[in-house]
Amino acid sequence: MNYLFLTNTPLFHGVREDEIEHLLSCLGAREKTYQKNEIIFRAGSAVSEIGLVQSGSVNIVVNFYWGNSNIFGHVETGMIFAENYAAIPGKELLCDVVAAEPCEILFLNLTKLLTTCTSGCSFHQRLIHNLLRISAMKSLNLSSRMMHTAPKSIRDKLLSYLSEQAMVNSNTHFTIPFDRQQLADYLGVDRSALSNELSKMQKDGLISFKKNEFILHET
Missing domain, CATH: 2.60.120.10 (Jelly Rolls)
Incomplete structure (x- = not known):
């Protein structure tokens, strides 16, 4: 022991x-x-x-x-x-x-x-x-x-989760503890749909990311 x-x-x-x-x-x-x-x-x-x-x-x-x-x-x-x-x-x-x-x-x-x-x-x-x-x-x-999975759209789920992570880390630049599949499972969504939405959010200037490292941008 x-x-x-x-x-x-x-x-x-x-x-x-x-x-x-x-x-x-x-x-x-x-x-x-x-x-x-x-x-x-x-x-x-x-x-x-x-x-x-x-x-x-x-x-x-x-x-x-x-x-x-x-x-x-x-x-x-x-x-x-x-x-x-x-x-x-x-x-x-x-x-x-x-x-x-x-x-x-x-x-x-x-x-x-x-x-x-x-x-x-x-x-x-x-x-x-x-x-x-x-x-x-x-x-x-x-x-x-439950708060993160309640929204209907994948984007709103991600916005909820990433906003909380920024608050927990006291920084808009942070690393999450999940890979893509784990994040998809956590939010209760399809992995491909999640990846597509992340790419759209990056194209829209909301976020930047590399693997599990994220930066949130002001709109």
């Missing part, structure tokens, strides 16, 4: 290595490795554990009745998943959690995480505080995505 790595994750932020070692024994912690495309949690199942990605990354995949699927989310190294479902006993997953690449997952029992030990140790309280912050941030990110 890499305790130093865990101290640098959002969930264990502010908790020392020796405290983490003590915590993991209280939280029913277990580790498991997965190969690329292996299912970690399957849609329709109920979970009682959250997963923390120790290496690699995982995808949150929504499967449709007609057989096609869509990547709804991507969880990088150091981040957690399934906390919302684990918090509601018996709640069935609406999506698969799939290894995007070879990965190692640390599973933690959420009930034990939310129930402080009899000594009321401060580092357990810190863990609960961190989990609340993570959940709040995910909620804000989801609200942002």
